[in-house]
Amino acid sequence: MQARRATYGPALAGLCAALILLLTLLSIPLPLGYMNLGDVGVFLAACLLMSGRIDLPIRRGALYAGLAAAAGGALADVLLGFAAYAPATFVIKGLMGLGCAWLLRLFPGKQRIFAMLAVAPLVPLGYLCFEYFLYGPTAMLNVWANALQVLVGAGLAYVSAIALKV
Numbered sequence: 001m002q003a004r005r006a007t008y009g010p011a012l013a014g015l016c017a018a019l020i021l022l023l024t025l026l027s028i029p030l031p032l033g034y035m036n037l038g039d040v041g042v043f044l045a046a047c048l049l050m051s052g053r054i055d056l057p058i059r060r061g062a063l064y065a066g067l068a069a070a071a072g073g074a075l076a077d078v079l080l081g082f083a084a085y086a087p088a089t090f091v092i093k094g095l096m097g098l099g100c101a102w103l104l105r106l107f108p109g110k111q112r113i114f115a116m117l118a119v120a121p122l123v124p125l126g127y128l129c130f131e132y133f134l135y136g137p138t139a140m141l142n143v144w145a146n147a148l149q150v151l152v153g154a155g156l157a158y159v160s161a162i163a164l165k166v
Contacts, residue, residue, distance in 0.1 A: 008054045013064035016045035020072025020093075027080060035145050038076060039123065039153025042069040042093055043116050044160055046101035051166040062101035069097030085130070092126035095119075112161065116154040123150040 024038030046065040049056065056064070073093035074086040096119050103115035124146040131139030 009049065009056045009060055009064050012049060012054060013045070013068040016041065016048060016065070016068035017072035017075075020045065020069060021076050021079075024073060024076035025079065030145050031141055034080065034082070035149050036076075037153065037156070038073055038093075039096075039150050040156045040160065041072060042097050043100060043154055043157030044164075044166075045069055045072075046097050046104060046115075047112065047157070047161040047166045048164075050101045050104045053166065058102075058105055062098050065101035066094045066098030070094030084134070088126065088130040092122055092130075095126075096122050110162070113154065113158045116158060117151075120147075120150045120154055123147070 020038050020041035023041040024036045027034040027036040045068045049061040049065045070090045074090040077086040077089050099119040100115050107115040124143050127146050
């Protein structure tokens with residue numbers, strides 16, 4: 001029985017990575033990238049992996065959430081033709097998933113929106129730094145879109161997590 005439980009975390013992380021990939025593939029093109037629903041999956045992965053439904057230690061649940069977010073987001077970049085963004089996405093989304101999962105232990109239940117909003121600035125700031133390196137001041141064009149994307153993602157994930165009771 002214990003051996004079967006040991007596979008729940010990695011299996012759920014793999015499913016979350018697939019969910020993030022699919023939600024990211026639902027995208028709207030922008031001048032320097034695209035807008036998508038992948039952040040909903042990142043936040044939901046953190047909620048699912050940190051919920052009490054599976055018996056994971058806090059560090060392991062947060063690590064799985066970060067890895068699922070990193071893998072799903074980076075793979076979507078490659079599949080959508082933005083392979084140059086994949087390393088940055090791996091780091092930004094990985095930190096976002098890890099940070100959100102870690103903060104969820106401080107903000108349980110309906111307060112989880114605060115954990116999501118606390119890590120939300122990682123997306124516009126992370127991509128601004130990366131795009132500034134590539135495009136210079138033109139990178140400022142995507143800040144508003146990245147901020148809107150992550151805030152909409154946090155709101156939809158919050159509502160979804162309540163509906164799913166995680």
